Amino acid sequence: MPMIDPIAAILKLISDNTNVQAIVGDRVAGKHKFAQAGSVNAWKADQSCIVAKDDPGTTPDIDIGDHVGRVELRCYGATPAAARKIYNSLIELIRDLEGRTTANTSNGTALIYSLVMDASPFTTVDPDLSIDMVVGYARYRIHEYALEEYQ
Amino acid sequence: MAGTAMTPYAQLVGPVDVYVAPYGTAEPAIDAAVPSTWYKLGPTTGDQTIEHSGDLEVFRDNDHQAPVKVTRPEEDLMVTFTVVDMTYEKYARIINNVGRIATGTSGSANVKRLGFKRGATPTEYALLLRGSADSPYGLYPGQNYIPRCVQSGNPAPARGKATRAELECEFMTLEDDTQSSDDDKMGWGTVQIN
Structure with missing residues (x-):
């Protein structure tokens, strides 16, 4: 079984959360889907959406074999307030994590040891899309291989 | 797959x-909710530690270069954490016991009053650390139970423009001779395995 993709695990953790779903539906991805005219999955500029992607700079775990890193969480909204509402739902999700948890990815079940916010949020407008967004950063530790490997 | 077992x-x-x-309270079953006899002393902030300490006495003789015998004449087990909830129900338990709180009035206002003198005899507690996913054998609960301990730390809640008052706790384990096994007299860990 291939190695767990930590961003995929975080995306799944976010997209499975009912409070987040109530705001963004299924619009949670590793790359935005705005400005994709003709695509049935395209996001509209006034829709609330989340994009999670790698943020560099974290020292990797070279001993044990965990994915250790930092993720950028872009919360897009029609207004700054709408974007903030999404961000707050992510804060709630992370607060509610009671220790280790799992997320089912296409590469198997990921064991998420920790996911914690790592910086204060940043309210801005996406320079390429001209859409309001609140950007948050989180640190994570996720096991490199699926739990199925150990059964 | 990872190169480790x-x-x-x-x-x-x-x-x-x-x-x-209260001291004497039994360890709860790990798959049950923590009974109401246990009082949640939290939320906490920062690291929570369980420190096993006890220096070794090393014996040498004239026939050898290295030690030939060691013993552990003293042993301690300390649990430390920091409580951020400043309600008197928690503050009182940390500096002595909840019986130190009195309700009354000050002027026309209703008040709670907490006497700060900790007294000569610390209150003995049982301590429980419970995590819903704190078992090293799976995503199961784990808990650490200390049957007899006292709060031995000296909390110093500080106020400042950007400072949060916090209560630093340090629970010192006492031997509990009511435990049948000597191994258990300073507490134990219990983790679910399936």
Whole structure:
């Protein structure tokens, strides 16, 4: 079984959360889907959406074999307030994590040891899309291989 | 696959819930909710530690270069954490016991009053640290139970323009001779395995 993709695990953790779903539906991805005219999955500029992607700079775990890193969480909204509402739902999700948890990815079940916010949020407008967004950063530790490997 | 025999579950990450109860309170079953006899002493902030300490006495003789015998004449087990909830129900338990709180009036206002003198005899507690995913054998609960301890730390809640008052706790384990096994007299850990 291939190695767990930590961003995929975080995306799944976010997209499975009912409070987040109530705001963004299924619009949670590793790359935005705005400005994709003709695509049935395209996001509209006034829709609330989340994009999670790698943020560099974290020292990797070279001993044990965990994915250790930092993720950028872009919360897009029609207004700054709408974007903030999404961000707050992510804060709630992370607060509610009671220790280790799992997320089912296409590469198997990921064991998420920790996911914690790592910086204060940043309210801005996406320079390429001209859409309001609140950007948050989180640190994570996720096991490199699926739990199925150990059964 | 990872080049190690260690399972992913063997690494424990994340804080646990801290409870106190009167000395003599039994350890709760790990698959049951913590009974109301236990009082949650939290939320906490920062790291929670269980420190096993006890220096070794080393014996040498004239026939050898290295030690030939060691013993551990003294031993301690300390549990430390920091409570951020400043309600008197928690403050009182940390400096002595909840019986130190009195309700009354000040002027026309209703008040709670907490006497600060800790007194000569610390209150003895049982301590429970429970994590819903704190077992190194799977995503199961784990808990640490200390049957007899006292709060031995000296909390210094500070106020400042950007400072949060916090209560630093340090629970010192006492031997509990009511435990049948000598191994258990300073507490034990229990983790679910399936």
